[in-house]
Amino acid sequence: MVLKASVQGLEIVDKARKKKGWTKTVTVAWWQDALTTQATLRRFWRGIPIQSESFMNICHAVGISNWQDIVDKITDEEGESLEISYQEDWGEAPQLSTFYGRTEELTQLQEWIVNDRCRLVAFLGMGGIGKTALSVMLADKIQHNFDYLIWRSLRYSTSAKDLLTQIVQFLSNRKIEDLPTEFNSAVSLLIEYLKSHRCLVIFDGAEAIISQGETSEFYKEGYENWGELIKRLGQQRHKSTVIFTSREQFSEIAFLEEETPQVRSLLVSNLDKAAAFEIFKSKGLLDESHWERLLQIYRGNPLFLKLISGYIKNSFSGKVSDFLKLETIFIGDIQPILDASWQRLSILQKKVMFQLATNPGTLETIKLNQSVSTSEILESLQALQRRSLIERQLEGDEVIYGLQPIVKKYVVKQLN
Ligand SMILES: Nc1ncnc2c1ncn2[C@@H]1O[C@H](COP(=O)(O)OP(=O)(O)OP(=O)(O)O)[C@@H](O)[C@H]1O
Ligand SMILES: [Mg+2]
Numbered sequence: 001m002v003l004k005a006s007v008q009g010l011e012i013v014d015k016a017r018k019k020k021g022w023t024k025t026v027t028v029a030w031w032q033d034a035l036t037t038q039a040t041l042r043r044f045w046r047g048i049p050i051q052s053e054s055f056m057n058i059c060h061a062v063g064i065s066n067w068q069d070i071v072d073k074i075t076d077e078e079g080e081s082l083e084i085s086y087q088e089d090w091g092e093a094p095q096l097s098t099f100y101g102r103t104e105e106l107t108q109l110q111e112w113i114v115n116d117r118c119r120l121v122a123f124l125g126m127g128g129i130g131k132t133a134l135s136v137m138l139a140d141k142i143q144h145n146f147d148y149l150i151w152r153s154l155r156y157s158t159s160a161k162d163l164l165t166q167i168v169q170f171l172s173n174r175k176i177e178d179l180p181t182e183f184n185s186a187v188s189l190l191i192e193y194l195k196s197h198r199c200l201v202i203f204d205g206a207e208a209i210i211s212q213g214e215t216s217e218f219y220k221e222g223y224e225n226w227g228e229l230i231k232r233l234g235q236q237r238h239k240s241t242v243i244f245t246s247r248e249q250f251s252e253i254a255f256l257e258e259e260t261p262q263v264r265s266l267l268v269s270n271l272d273k274a275a276a277f278e279i280f281k282s283k284g285l286l287d288e289s290h291w292e293r294l295l296q297i298y299r300g301n302p303l304f305l306k307l308i309s310g311y312i313k314n315s316f317s318g319k320v321s322d323f324l325k326l327e328t329i330f331i332g333d334i335q336p337i338l339d340a341s342w343q344r345l346s347i348l349q350k351k352v353m354f355q356l357a358t359n360p361g362t363l364e365t366i367k368l369n370q371s372v373s374t375s376e377i378l379e380s381l382q383a384l385q386r387r388s389l390i391e392r393q394l395e396g397d398e399v400i401y402g403l404q405p406i407v408k409k410y411v412v413k414q415l416n
Contacts, residue, residue, distance in 0.1 A: 001051075001052040002049040002050060002051060002052060002055075002074075003049060003050065003051075003052045003055040003056075003071050003072075003074075004047050004048060004049040004050070004055075004071070004072050004074065005044060005045075005047050005055075005070050005071065005072060006047075006070065006071065006072035006073075007047070007072075009069060009070030009071060009072065010045065010047065010070075012064065012069065012070060013058075013059070013062060013064065013070060016062040016063055016064055017030070017062050019063075020062060020063065022062070024041075024045055025038055025041050025042050025045065026038075028096075028097065028098070029061075030058075030061055030062065031058075032095055032097070033057075033061040034054065034057035034058045034060070034061040035054075035057055035095075036050075036054040036057060036058065037090075037140045037143075038140050039140045039141065039143050039144060040054050040058075041058060043144065044058050047072065049074070051088075055067065055070075055071075086146075086147060086148075087147070087148050087149070087170065087173070088143065088148070088149040088150075089149070089150045089151065089170055090149075090151045091150065091151045091152045091153065092151075092152070092153040092156055092204075093132075093135075093136050093139075093151040093153075093202075093204070094132065094133070094136065096133055096136055096137065098278075098279075098282060099133060099137050100271065100274075100275035100276075100278040100279065101271050101272050101274060101275025101276075101278070102130070102134060102137070102271070102275070105134060105266065105268070106134075106137065106138060106141060108266070109121070109134075109138050109142075109266065110138070110141065110142055112264055113138075113142060113145075113200075113241045114142055114145050116261070116262070117239070117241075117262065118241060118262050118263065118264050119233060119234055119238060119240065119241060119242065119262040119263065120230070120233050120234040120241075120242050120243075120244075120253065120256065120262070120263045120264075121241065121242075121243045121244075121263075121264050121265070121266065122206075122243075122244045122245070122246060122249065122250065122253045122264075122265040122266070123135060123243065123244070123245040123246070123265075123266050123268050124245075124246060124247070124248070124249055124265055124266070124267050124268065124386050124387075125247070125267060125268035125269070125386075125387070125388045126247060126301065126337070126341060126387055126388035126389065127247055127303070127337040127340055127341065128301050128302065128303025128304060128334075128337050129268045129269070129270070129301050129302070129303075129388055130268055130271070130301075130302045130303075131204075131245035131246070131247075131268050132204050132205070132245060133302070134245075134268060135151075135202050135204055135243055135245050136151075138243075139151060139200060139202060142200070143200065145198065145200075146198045146199060146200040146240075146241075147197040147198050147199060148170065148171055148197055148198075148199040148200070149199070149200045149202075150167055150170050150171070150199070150200070150201050150202070151202040151204065152166070152167070152201075152202065152203055152204065153204045153205050154203050154204065154205050154206050154208045154209050155204070155205035155208045157208075159222055160209075160222050160223045160225075160226065161179065161222075164179060164186055164187075164190060165178065165179050167190065167201065168186075168189060168190055168193065171190075171193035171194075171197065171199055172193060176189070183225045183228070183229075184228070187228070187229050187232055191232060191233070191236055191238055194233075194238035194239070194240035194242075195237070195238040195239060195240075197239075197240070198239050198240055199240040199241075200240065200241050200243070201240065201241070201242045201243070202242075202243045202245070203242070203243065203244045203245070204245045205245065205246070206244040206245060206246035206250070207246045207247040207248045207344075208220075209223040209226055210248055210250075212343070212344065218251070227250070227251075227252050230244075230250055230252040230253060230256075231252045231256065234252070234253065234256040234260060234262070234263040235256065235259075235260065247340075247341065247344075247387060248344065248383075248386070248387065249265065249383075249386045253265060267385075267386060267388070268388075269300070269388070270299050270300025270301060271300035271301075271302055271305070272300065273292075273295060273300075275300070275302075276291075276295050276300050276302075276305055277291055277295075279302060279305045279306060279309060280294070280305070280309055280320075283306065283309035283310060283313055283318075284309075284313050284318050285309055285312060285313065285318050285320055286317075286318045286319050286320060287319055287320040287321045290320040290321045290324055291320060293320075293324055294308070294312075294320055294323075294324065296405070297329055297405045297406065298405075298406060299404050299405075299406070301388075303334075303337065304334050304337075304406065307332065307333045307334055308330065308332075308334075311330065311332055311333075329405055329406055329409040331406065331409060331410060331413075334406060335410070338406075338407065338410045341387055341389060342410070342414065344387075345384075345389075346380070346383075348370065348372060348376060348377075348380050349380045349383060349384055350414075351370060352366060352370065352377070352380050352381065352384065352390075353384070353389065353390075353403070353407075353411050354411060354414075354415060355369050355370070356390060356401055356402055356403050356411075357403055357408050357411040357412050357415075358412075360400055360401060360402030360403070361400065361401060361402075362398050362399060362400060362401070363377065363378075363381070363399070363401075366381075366401065381401065389403070389407055390402065390403060390407075391403065391404055
């Protein structure tokens with residue numbers, strides 16, 4: 001069932017929220033307490049119908065128990081047509097307690113997806129850089145442009161078949177219960193729904209379907225056909241958008257990007273200084289004049305910033321200068337994220353990392369040290385860059401490749 005607020009109802013809610021000192025849509029606690037999203041809260045304020053559960057929760061969160069007084073009467077028929085007009089399933093999407101910066105990325109993605117109608121978009125970057133958070137924030141911001149929204153983590157999914165079945169069931173309003181057994185027919189059916197409605201489908205943590213270790217298969221068992229699925233999602237005409245967030249690029253997406261303007265990748269990069277400082281502030285760090293130095297060491301990976309801030313808060317009572325006095329780069333809980341990246345590297349990529357840890361350099365200097373073809377080196381550099389493991393700096397006309405301090409420290413540790 002869907003409900004919408006009446007004009008008088010909104011006045012009651014407005015009084016209640018002022019009493020609590022809350023803003024209309026910016027107070028995170030409100031939509032979080034109501035187990036909903038900022039976009040739903042915005043729709044509520046605009047008097048647009050939303051799911052009844054969210055409606056009641058929004059009222060409860062602001063202290064209104066008689067939510068019936070807030071409702072605008074809509075007929076059953078109206079309700080039914082409104083109900084099928086928008087459906088959302090956030091699956092395992094995390095609730096974001098805070099989200100700083102990234103306005104440029106959000107604007108660009110909005111342009112790609114809403115204006116340019118991209119069919120397939122990949123968010124790439126190292127663990128902790130903020131791909132998942134960005135996908136949630138973006139979906140929240142642009143969901144009103146879609147008829148359906150479905151968010152799924154590939155990290156937690158049990159089988160590829162279950163996952164595709166769930167999606168088709170959802171997009172067909174449960175008219176379809178089972179998928180055709182033949183994979184291509186199942187994909188065709190999915191694409192039929194992506195053609196008939198504007199759907200936003202998010203596959204988060206997509207590196208989970210890539211096989212690990214020594215195997216010639218790129219995709220993990222059970223997901224062998226996903227290369228084909230990705231290709232068809234990008235190539236075939238439909239009016240939906242499918243987002244993959246991943247620590248690694250998929251060759252099919254990289255290839256399609258060259259072929260069709262409706263397929264694009266965004267390399268999610270470091271948070272900017274202002275956003276990083278917001279994290280320091282929220283974690284209760286002191287000595288603001290030293291924050292810049294801390295940022296130089298840990299760069300703008302939000303997870304790294306949160307972890308190091310938490311560590312400084314606990315072990316140094318938040319005194320950044322005391323921590324910096326030790327003149328050490330502390331890896332601590334960041335280690336498992338770097339381990340995960342490291343384990344996925346090829347032998348050549350590791351060799352390049354070892355070289356850059358001691359000698360940052362140009363393509364020429366890397367070539368001199370590695371006895372492989374230039375194209376293999378270029379491929380390695382590209383793969384490392386897509387995982388945010390190497391940095392490029394311009395010195396005059398020359399591109400210098402190097403490692404950020406924390407990665408450098410990690411790689412040197414691997415040598416010993
Ligand atoms: N812009 C941001 N502002 C504040 N916190 C952020 C921001 N982006 C991400 N975070 C936080 O940083 C942490 C890591 O973010 P997230 O899980 O999105 O990274 P990820 O790139 O998806 O990592 P993984 O590859 O491990 O899935 C989370 O706690 C998240 O809430
Ligand atoms: Mg993630």
